[in-house]
Amino acid sequence: MRSRPLVGLIRNGRSHRNGGDRGRKDPPAGVILATPHRRSELPQILADFASKRVDYIAIDGGDGTVRDVLTCGAGVFGDCWPMIIVLPNGKTNALALDLGLPAEWTLEQALAAVERGKLARRQPLVIAQRDNPCAQVRGFVLGGGVFNQVVALGQKSHKLGAFNSAVIGLTAVWSVAQAIFGFTNNQWRRGTRMEIRTSDGNVLPHNGGAPADERYLLLASTLQTYPAGLDPFRDVEAPMQVAVLDNSRRSLLFRLPAIFCGTASQATRDRGYHVFGDTSVDLDIADAFILDGEAFPAGNYRLSAGPKLRFVVP
Numbered sequence: 232m233r234s235r236p237l238v239g240l241i242r243n244g245r246s247h248r249n250g251g252d253r254g255r256k257d258p259p260a261g262v263i264l265a266t267p268h269r270r271s272e273l274p275q276i277l278a279d280f281a282s283k284r285v286d287y288i289a290i291d292g293g294d295g296t297v298r299d300v301l302t303c304g305a306g307v308f309g310d311c312w313p314m315i316i317v318l319p320n321g322k323t324n325a326l327a328l329d330l331g332l333p334a335e336w337t338l339e340q341a342l343a344a345v346e347r348g349k350l351a352r353r354q355p356l357v358i359a360q361r362d363n364p365c366a367q368v369r370g371f372v373l374g375g376g377v378f379n380q381v382v383a384l385g386q387k388s389h390k391l392g393a394f395n396s397a398v399i400g401l402t403a404v405w406s407v408a409q410a411i412f413g414f415t416n417n418q419w420r421r422g423t424r425m426e427i428r429t430s431d432g433n434v435l436p437h438n439g440g441a442p443a444d445e446r447y448l449l450l451a452s453t454l455q456t457y458p459a460g461l462d463p464f465r466d467v468e469a470p471m472q473v474a475v476l477d478n479s480r481r482s483l484l485f486r487l488p489a490i491f492c493g494t495a496s497q498a499t500r501d502r503g504y505h506v507f508g509d510t511s512v513d514l515d516i517a518d519a520f521i522l523d524g525e526a527f528p529a530g531n532y533r534l535s536a537g538p539k540l541r542f543v544v545p
Contacts, residue, residue, distance in 0.1 A: 236287055236345060238262045238316070239280035240338065241273070241300055243292030259339065262289070273303035281307050287314050287345070287543070289338055293321010294523040298370035301355050301540075305369060310538035314350065316341040317542060323524060326371050329353070329454040330544050341543050351544045354453050354470045354536040358522060361513065361531045369537055370523040375449035375516055376423040377479070382521045420479040422447050424517035427475060430510050438503040440478025447503075448476040449520070451512070453536055465493025469508025470536040477503030511535040 240262050258264045263283065265276045277300070280288060290300050297317060304312070319327030319336060327336070330351050359367035374382065422445030427435040437443045450463070451473045457463070464472035474490070476483065483502040489495050495504055512534045519526040 233286070235261045236342075237283065237285045238287045238289055238338075238342070239276075239283070239285040239313075240264045240289040240291060241276065241296070242266045243296040243321070244268075259342070262338070270299050270303065273299060274307065277304040277307045280313075285313055287316055288312070289316035289318060289341065291318040291320055291338075293319065294323050294325055294371065295525055296321060297326055298368065298523040298525070301369040301537075302367070305367070312538070312540050314345075314541045314543055325454060325458055325523075326353070328458055329371075329456045330542050331456075332544065336545070340545070344543050344545055349544050350541045352539045352541055353455075354539050356451060356453050356471065356522070357535050357537040358520075358527070359533050359535075361533050364533070368522055368527060371452060371454050373449075373451045373520060373522050373534065375425060375514075375518070375520040376446055376476075377419060377421070377448050378450060379519060379521055379526070380419060382524060420447075422478070425449065426513075426515040427473075428513040429507075430512065435475060435505060438477050438501065440480040440483070440503050446475055446477055447479045448474075449514075449516075450474045451534055461491050462493040463491055464506065464508075467506060467508040469510070471510065471512070471534065472508050473506070473512060473534075475505040477505075 238258075238261060240258055242264060244266050263280065263285065265279075267273055267276060277288075288300070288304075290297050316338065317327050317330065317332060317336075318338060318341070319332055319334065324332075330353070353371070355369040355371055356373055357367055357369050358373060359365075422441045424444050425446050426444065427446070427449070429435060437446075441447065451471065452464070453470050453472070463474055480502065483499070483504065486495065486499045486502070486504070489499060490504060495506065514520075514532045514534055515530075516532070517529050519528055521527075
């Protein structure tokens with residue numbers, strides 16, 4: 232038995248708030264610090280943590296850093312991870328907001344919270360190639376279609392000094408305006424070829440307004456709380472939540488405020504909106520999709536909810 236827990240800390244030195252003195256700060260006693268420069272270093276770092284039987288893994292960075300650690304650690308820890316501490320120092324920290332972590336949540340505060348034993352459980356999304364299930368990535372928010380344009384706009388917002396909920400608010404308002412007032416051939420109104428099949432093998436129906444093999448927007452997530460007051464999955468109980476817009480008709484786009492708030496009516500669904508929960512979804516997509524801020528290639532994938540992970544919370 233250890234007199235104090237052993238913590239493996241992975242610090243992303245390129246994360247938004249890890250520059251300067253913060254990024255060079257030495258960890259407290261009982262903490263093994265790793266500062267990888269490349270994603271390819273993570274499997275060995277995590278294997279070293281596993282060999283030392285760390286009690287906690289602390290991830291110092293944003294949503295992308297969490298995604299990379301969970302993806303690279305899947306082959307090391309499988310479904311049995313140590314408890315996880317998230318230090319939200321990235322440009323976007325949707326997972327930290329979902330967990331209720333303060334913006335200035337430090338390792339010292341997290342270790343003090345360990346004494347109180349408060350935990351939250353979350354399941355990451357697992358996105359695996361259907362013909363090679365071992366080729367997979369893990370994260371918490373996946374988007375396709377016009378979502379790619381929204382993320383690109385968010386990156387520009389970062390350069391203007393907007394981060395976290397401010398980015399979500401700005402990009403949501405600007406994206407809706409571009410889609411509603413743009414011409415039909417505007418990039419904000421184009422569809423993407425994709426086919427979505429639910430766990431029962433049925434193809435998600437298409438309610439018109441665009442070619443039957445195209446969808447306007449895909450969003451999948453396992454979070455429970457969303458930035459900027461959004462609540463699109465209010466009545467969805469399953470761990471994996473999915474929302475789809477079939478088309479970019481203005482009659483549907485004008486209903487986006489209700490969709491964002493989770494109060495979409497049956498009339499909205501009839502115009503091409505789907506929201507549901509499922510254990511798995513098969514996705515064939517002809518363009519890149521975004522997972523926690525990074526683009527991944529087109530292909531044939533299976534989406535599912537991963538193992539329940541334990542996170543330290545205040």
